[in-house]
Amino acid sequence: MKKFAFSLDKVLTYKEQIEHNLRSEYAQIVQKVAREEENLQRLEEEHMACRMKYEEEKHKGSTIRRMKIYESYLESVLWNIQKTEKLIKRLKTEEEAKREEVIAAKTETSSIDRLKDKRKKEYNAAERKAEEIFVEEFVANTSSTKVKTG
Numbered sequence: 001m002k003k004f005a006f007s008l009d010k011v012l013t014y015k016e017q018i019e020h021n022l023r024s025e026y027a028q029i030v031q032k033v034a035r036e037e038e039n040l041q042r043l044e045e046e047h048m049a050c051r052m053k054y055e056e057e058k059h060k061g062s063t064i065r066r067m068k069i070y071e072s073y074l075e076s077v078l079w080n081i082q083k084t085e086k087l088i089k090r091l092k093t094e095e096e097a098k099r100e101e102v103i104a105a106k107t108e109t110s111s112i113d114r115l116k117d118k119r120k121k122e123y124n125a126a127e128r129k130a131e132e133i134f135v136e137e138f139v140a141n142t143s144s145t146k147v148k149t150g
Contacts, residue, residue, distance in 0.1 A: 026098040033088060047077045
């Protein structure tokens with residue numbers, strides 16, 4: 001019998017490549033989210049530390065100019081925090097959408113892969129059946145030859 005050949009092998013390979021690319025894109029988005037969350041945490045810590053210094057300066061009695069500098073800086077850090085939070089929200093939306101794409105691609109790949117496995121089992125069963133028939137015919141022919149010559 002001829003070697004097993006799955007007619008959708010090229011499609012399966014293509015779908016696997018798409019799935020691999022989507023997984024890579026998903027991993028990149030997850031890394032971006034993690035980096036931005038670290039950045040957000042750093043900004044929040046910076047805001048908290050500056051806020052504490054501002055309060056100390058206020059209680060010590062500092063110049064108005066110095067207090068205004070602190071206030072401007074705190075405002076700037078707060079604005080960066082808000083900007084980073086919006087970015088994280090957008091990235092998480094992208095992450096979820098990409099995750100859905102990965103799931104869909106994995107489903108397609110899996111269904112074609114299951115079909116390939118099913119066809120391979122059918123092929124193997126047909127091959128075993130053909131071998132059994134061959135063996136039976138061989139045994140029958142050998143037996144009939146022994147009877148004729150014997």
